Amino acid sequence: MLRSCARLIRRGIALPGQPQSPRPLPCCYTTPRFYSPEVIRDYAMPNATWSKNLQDLYNRYMEGSQSGAWERIPSYNATVHHIKGVPPSRTRENRLFTRNLDQDGVGFEYSMFYNKAERRMVCLFQPGPYLEGPPGFTHGGCIATIIDSTTGAGAVYLCGSVMTANLTINYKNPIPLGHVVIIDSKVERVEGRKVYTSCQIRSHDDAVLHTEASALFIKLGP
């Protein structure tokens, strides 16, 4: 029992009766500029800036991952870490756009889960104050970015390396900053090198449809 509790805590799941906010992160994670080059931080883990809604949803999908239906996708601050396992370097300036800030909670705060059987990639997203477009609401370009990243990750997990060729977005209701939304994407079909995906963004409680989108990815050579 103790061992399984420890495992849940390590994986970022709050136990019943425990506060939702996660355990404090090691200081090497909270001062990213100076974290050890040997440590590749996984940004998709809960941190102290996550709201209760985000933590609750994360816990729910983590429970889904116990049955094998969902797989939590790690997230690093450069795709080279995904592709080649290249460790961070103090001299390397390039960063993944969605993970380029040194402060948690102010930009793209998110975690993705993959359902292989359903070809779905789901992203739990909490837009921070530095993503403002209209006063108090998320910038449309940031919404496009997180849609591209989520549908793109789904295409990558099914088909390997891809690039976005087309992205079509219908913005239906603005997303307030700090509100948690679910980006639910799916690979609809694959035709040769073309990977067609669809996507909806809904509020965390499913009450509001914020955005609908479709994206075409082209598979790259080896």
Ligand SMILES: CCCCC/C=C\C/C=C\C/C=C\C/C=C\CCCC(=O)SCCNC(=O)CCNC(=O)[C@H](O)C(C)(C)COP(=O)(O)OP(=O)(O)OC[C@H]1O[C@@H](n2cnc3c(N)ncnc32)[C@H](O)[C@@H]1OP(=O)(O)O
């Ligand atoms: C990238 C790998 C990342 C790996 C990450 C690993 C793990 C994932 C974990 C976390 C997720 C992290 C990141 C998420 C991943 C990605 C999201 C970000 C993705 C981007 O941010 S990416 C930047 C923006 N993106 C570009 O910068 C593309 C510029 N572009 C090109 O580089 C070329 O344009 C290309 C390669 C697209 C195609 O070029 P090409 O020469 O290989 O192929 P070609 O042109 O022959 O087209 C072949 C067939 O597709 C049809 N076709 C082409 N384009 C079309 C269009 N627009 N509409 C309708 N059909 C189209 C043709 O009509 C033909 O069809 P057909 O065969 O039937 O004739």
